[in-house]
Amino acid sequence: MVTMTNSAAVLADPTAYAAAVEQASVAAAAYYATGESALDDDAYDRLARGIAAYEAEHPGEVLAASPTGKVAGGAVVGDVPHTVPMLSLDNVFSAEQFATWAASLERRVGRPVTAWSVEPKLDGLAVAARYRDGRFERLITRGDGTAGEDVSHAAGAVVGLPERLAEPVTIEVRGEILMTNEQFDQGNAIRTEHGGAPFANPRNGAAGTLRAKDRAYRVETTFFAYGALPLPDSGELGETLAELPHSEVLAYVAGLGVHTAAGTDVAPVLAATVEEVQARVDAIGSLRASLPFGIDGIVIKADLAADQREAGSGTRAPRWAIAYKLPAVEKITRLLAVEWNVGRTGIIAPRAVLEPVVIDGSTVGYATLHNPADITRRDLRLGDQVMVYKAGDIIPRIEAPVVHLRTGDETPIDFPESCPQCGSDIDTSEQRWRCTRGRNCRLVASVSYAAGRDQLDIEGLGATRVVQLVDAGLVADFADLFTLEREQLLALDRMGETSTDNLLAAIETARTRPLSRVFCALGVRGTGRSMSRRIARYFATMDRIVAADVETLQRVDGIGKEKAAAVVAELVELAPLIGKLVAAGVSMTEPGATPPPEPGTEAAADADPEVGGEAGAGAGGDGGAGSTLPLAGMTVVVTGAMSGALEKLSRNQMNELIERAGGKSSSSVSKRTSLLVAGDKAGSKRAKAEGLGVRITVPEEFAELVGAFLATGEED
C-alpha cells in the first residue's frame, strides 16, 4: 500500500511564520519561473504545510503573501486569461485519506460516484494548448490559474503537440509538459556542450525550456493531455465535450492526434470502487521507478460529466479530483567525493559519495555515476549540491548539480590516470573505462599486494613483473609464485639469468615469512598489517585460524562480531588458496606465539600456557607466555629516526617487533600510551608525550629491552 509521511515545519511564533511565508514565496516564484528553487519539493511541501497549520491556529494573522489556497502559491502571474480557471489539485497521502475524501465527495453529490478515472500524476507543468479549426494557435502556462503566460514560441519542440489535428476542430487541450528521462539526459548534454548549466531535474528542465527564448540549440519536451474543453467558438463540439465522460474526452483527444498517457504502463483506467482505485494506485506506485518519465502521484477523478458538474470547484482546486501523492523521490544533498571501483571484468566505475540523505524512507549515501563521460557531460564538481533520485529498488542516481546553489568553492573531479586497483593503464576508448588487464585486474592487484613490502616482501616482483606473469598465464593466484620454474621465468621478456635467480631467491625467502605476513598476504578484508599480526599471534598457526569460528575469532583484540563473521566467510573461500600455500611449503606458524588453549578441554580451564605447544616450533622464537613478555600490557608508539640495532627497521617492522615482545603498537600518542620510542628528529609526538607525562625512551635503550625478540624478525 502506498503511504507517506506528510510532516510539517513547526512554526512557533509570528516571526517564524512570516519568515516561512517569505521563504515559500521566493522558492515558489523561482520554481515556477525557471525551476531554480533552493528547496527540493519535500522541503517546500513541509514548509507549506507548516504555514497552513499555523494559519489554521491563528486565522487572524494570515499574511496576504501566504501561498495557502492559491494556485502556484500565488507566486506567478500571466497576461493571457483562461476561459475556465486552470486549477491545482488537493492532496491525499494514504488509503484512509483517500477513502475519506471519496466518501465526502459522494455525500456532496448525493449518490455513489459511478466511475473513477485513475491516472498518473505527471511531474511537469500544466499548459493549455489552443487549436482553431484544427490548427495550433497558442500555448499558455497555468500562471495563477486565471491567466497564464504565452509560451507559443516553444511549441515546436514539444513532442505530442501536433501542428495540426486530425479534424478541423476548435478546442483547448490541457495537459502536462515534461521531460522524459531520455529528453532530460539529451537536453543536459546539449546544454553543457553549449557551455550552459545543466538542469537539476526533468521538471526544472521542462520549466526552463518552455520559457526560454532565443536558445542556440533545441531541447525537446513531451506533452501529455489530461483534459479538453471548448473555446467560445467551438460550436457543437462544446455541448459534446460538456456531456462526455472524462475518459471519453481523453480518447477523443487522442484520436485527434494529441499525445496522452494511454500508451504507457500507467495509462488511465476506470475503477468502480474505492478498493479498485487503491489497487491501481498501488500498481502505479510500484511501476514508478521503471517509467521513462517522472510521476509524483496518481490523480483520481470522478469520470462522469454530471458527477463533476455537481461536485463543482473551489478557488484552488476542483472537488471532483484528488492527487494521491507518492513520496518524494528526489532530494538535494552534497556530493562529497567520487570513488573509482573496479569491477570483475575490469570496468572502472565512478561512484558518488553523498552527504547521507533520507529519500523515501531509506538513507542514501552513494549514487551511481555510470562513467567518466557522464561526469563531464553533467559538469559535476566536488562539493556540489546535487539532485538525487531514488525510487523503489533502483540504485540511487544523481540527476544533476543544482547549479544555482554553487558557492564557487566547488572543485573539479579528478579522474584516475591508472587503474586504481592494479595500477595498469586504462583503456579510455569507450564510454566505460576499463583496466587494460580486464578480468586479470583483480589477479594482478592481489598478487602485487601479496608480494608487497608488508606482506611477503618479494624483492624484484613489482607491478610490471606481476602483469607479465599474469599475462603469460603463469600465475592464477599468489601461491603459484612458489612453484614457478626457472625456464618459465627465463622465457619472459626482459628476464635474464641474474634477475631470474634473484627473483627465485626472493621467493625462497618469502616461503619462510612468519604467519602474520602470509595471512596478511591473503588480503582478507579488514585485516591489514597490524590486525594480521594480532590474529597470527593469537592463533599461532594457520590451521587454528582456519578452524576458528566466529566466536573464537572475536577473542582477538579489535575483532567484533560482524568482522569475525566476514573473516570466517572469506577464509572459507580462501581454503583452496591456503591449501596450495601449505603444499608449496610456505610457513604457516608465527614465531614466538603461543597458541590459545583448546576450547572445552580440561587444560583450557587450567589455562596452561604450554598446551598445544607446537607453536614456538617456528624459527627460534622464545617468547614464552604472554605475561612474561617485556612489553606485556603496554601500548608503544614509535617516532623519529631509529638508530643502533633498530636502525634498519621500517615502521612496520618496529610494530612487528613491539607485538612480538607482547606490546600493542599504535601510531598516535594519547593518555593510554605506555611508552614512546623517540629517535632523532622526533617532533610533535615527543612534545605531546612530554605534555601527557608518557614515558619516553631512545632506540638504543628500547633495543636492550626487546633484544631477545630482534632476531626472530626477518633478515632484511
Ligand SMILES: NC(=O)c1ccc[n+]([C@@H]2O[C@H](COP(=O)([O-])OP(=O)(O)OC[C@H]3O[C@@H](n4cnc5c(N)ncnc54)[C@H](O)[C@@H]3O)[C@@H](O)[C@H]2O)c1
Ligand atoms: N521546490 C520548490 O521550491 C517548490 C515551490 C513551489 C511548489 N513546488 C511543488 O509543486 C507542487 C505543487 O504544485 P502544483 O500547484 O502544480 O500542484 P500539484 O503539482 O500538486 O498538482 C496539480 C497539478 O498536477 C498536474 N497534473 C499532472 N497530472 C495530472 C492529471 N493526470 N490530471 C490532472 N492534473 C495533473 C497539473 O499540472 C496540475 O496543475 C508541490 O509538489 C510542490 O512541492 C515546489
Ligand SMILES: [Zn+2]
Ligand atoms: Zn586494473
